[in-house]
Amino acid sequence: MTVAAPVPPHGLAVCGGGISGLALAVLARARGVADVIVLEAAGRPGGKIQTEWRDGFCCEWGPQGFLDNVPEMLALVSRLGLDGELVRADDAAGDRFIARNGQLRQVPLSPPAFLTSDVLSLPGRLRVLLEPFQRRGAEEESVFTFAARRIGREAAEVLVDAMVTGVYAGDPAQLSLPATFPKMRAMEREYGSLVRAMLARRKSGGGGPAGPGGTLTTLRAGMQQLTDALASALGPAVRLNAPVAGVTRSEHGFSVRLADGSELATRQVAVAVPPGAAAQALAPLLPNGAVAALQGIPYAKVAVVMTGYRAPRPFAHPTRGFGFLVPGRERRRILGTIFCDATFPAQAPAGATLLRTLLGGARDPGALDLPDGELLALVRRELDHFLGGDPAPDFVRIIRHDYGIPQYTLGHLARLDEIERAAAAVPGLHLLGNGFHGIAANACVVEAAKAAAAVATVAGAA
Ligand SMILES: Cc1cc2nc3c(=O)[nH]c(=O)nc-3n(C[C@H](O)[C@H](O)[C@H](O)COP(=O)(O)OP(=O)(O)OC[C@H]3O[C@@H](n4cnc5c(N)ncnc54)[C@H](O)[C@@H]3O)c2cc1C
Incomplete structure (x- = not known):
């Protein structure tokens, strides 16, 4: 034996x-x-990372890209011999929109543009200017409590809610500030004010309060x-x-x-x-x-609904830019929509439009229970509302993540x-x-x- x-x-x-x-x-x-x-x-x-191509349309199940400013990621890409495969977002993707009172408003990208922008009411914008004079908060507080204290309730409900929706599909009143945006907590601790911290960091070339800058990047065949x-x-x-x-x-x-x-x-x-x-x-x-x-x-559930249109410019909105986010106070059912072809033009056939709409999140987990037909009908109604027009999509893909994004x-x-x-x-x-x-x-x-x-x-x- x-x-x-x-x-x-x-x-x-x-x-x-x-x-x-x-x-x-x-x-x-x-x-x-x-x-x-x-x-x-x-x-x-690959886990959450999954890319599918159909008829020239690129469907990302999970992440659309990563910021190109983290050395460990760039080193990994190089190690794999993929440097030549990196694709940076189009310059046009710098434009972003936020829904306020049912309409899309462009997010201002500079302090002077903010002062004249309609992204917040005039009192809301003036309140943001008082940020340097606010007191410090507790060691752990929610993202919403922190933001409302520092920049006012309206900016918290519109700008910060949109950011939290875009990154975490989360509820700012539930998320821990030091766990989700540690840099903001550190800025307040060090400088007593986000504005003062940004001014100081701008001099030394540092990033903004939500994290370091960088360009959204993917690979030629997708993530x-x-x-x-x-x-x-x-x-x-x-x-x-x-x-x-x-x-x-x-x-x-x-x-x-x-x-x-x-x-x-x-x-x-x-x-x-x-x-x-x-x-x-x-x-x-x-x-x-x-x-x-x-x-x-806990995890937030997320549904991704991809819709592609072969006809050029199928909506009244030009859908140029990165896309738009919908804060919770708008009481709509979508979290936001990314203009994929404007961000990464090679991810759709020439002249076509590709949108990626997110639903669910901490705000509306029940959205994932809707059957495909209802989910698509809901997305079409919402796109009609925000972008103007209800063109029939030539390409549709619906993905549900029951365990979408962890909530800190x-x-x-x-x-x-x-x-x-x-x-x-x-x-x-x-x-x-x-x-x-x-x-x-x-x-x-x-x-x-x-x-x-x-x-x-x-x-x-x-
Ligand atoms: C819709 C969506 C959009 C996103 N957008 C972005 C974005 O634009 N940019 C960005 O940077 N990030 C984004 N993210 C987040 C990012 O995709 C994830 O954080 C990241 O991919 C998670 O990787 P991971 O390996 O930690 O976990 P996962 O990808 O979840 O991998 C965990 C793996 O473990 C496996 N597993 C589970 N249980 C077991 C077991 N018992 N035994 C063995 N294996 C098991 C699973 O099958 C899975 O493959 C997004 C996520 C989602 C859902």
Whole structure:
């Protein structure tokens, strides 16, 4: 009788093959970590990043792009040999619109333009000017409380709500300011005023209050080109249809149990799945408080409705610019619409118009329950209202994300603290992904780079 030789443990098992997990696997390998494996529940890699082309129209299921000013992301793109594939947003995409009192208003891009703009009422604009004279707030407060205190209720309800809708599909009254916009909290702490901070940073070349500047960027074939390249670089190290059911300690480090009951030994394990799934997988390993904290990170549901039109200029509005956002106080059912062909002209056939309308979010999760026909009819009514005209689309694609965007609600930093202290007590365990320190693809790559350094340190010490 022959006895099978014991299978040596993997160097690193990465649970989750979204951009966070894939980037970590590539970067850990680059740092010399041997025998890395990625375990992905779905039948394809990429997670939220997915691009589909139909009849010349590009349909992004998740992110449309990333800002081109984060060194870790640019370094990853270069490592994959994709520098020549980067596509920056058209200059025209600098124009943005916000709905106020049922109409689209152009967002002013300079202080003088703001003073004469109709994006806020005159009293609303004057109140913004009083920003430097407002008192500081509590250590943790909601984005809405912070904004209403500093720039007034109207600007909070229109400008800040729109920004939160655009980034998080979230409710500004629920989101934690230091967790979602840490830079704003830091500016207030350091300078006592956002205006004073911006003036000081402008002198030193820094970015605005919501974060660093930069140009929205994608790849020639869309965002999936990035995750496809990561997955190709990893080759057979990416195992699809491999949902992780649980992680426990073992003599070599960890034992990862898959949903089919099989077990895999690994020296280190990185969990790059959404926090709810991480809670399940790590329940055997982490104390109850940390598991509850993981479960306490909620997600907003998001529906994406893509509509494409072959006829040139099918609406009264020229649909030039990046698109428009609809603050909650407008009581409409869409969160906003991106003018995709104006932003990235190659994402639609020449002369055609491609729109991407978002619905749902923390404000209206029930929108995802509407059947496709009703959802499309709703979008057409809303586009008619804001853009003028109800042309029949030649291309339609509807995508629902039940777990769309994590919400860093009040208490997020305390939850993070509990989770990270518990994870740090388990050497060789790493946690990352968009549920913790930033929801942008860039933030995921920054976290992946940090995790790769930590994995390499542990591997070196082993
Ligand atoms: C509609 C929409 C628009 C967006 N727009 C932008 C944008 O314009 N710019 C931007 O920067 N970001 C944007 N984002 C956010 C960005 O897409 C995400 O934050 C990022 O892609 C998340 O990557 P991730 O790897 O952390 O998570 P995910 O992409 O969610 O990947 C997690 C992976 O884990 C897998 N998984 C889950 N459970 C298990 C398990 N038990 N075992 C194994 N695998 C498991 C999942 O199948 C998935 O593949 C958008 C998101 C959405 C939904």
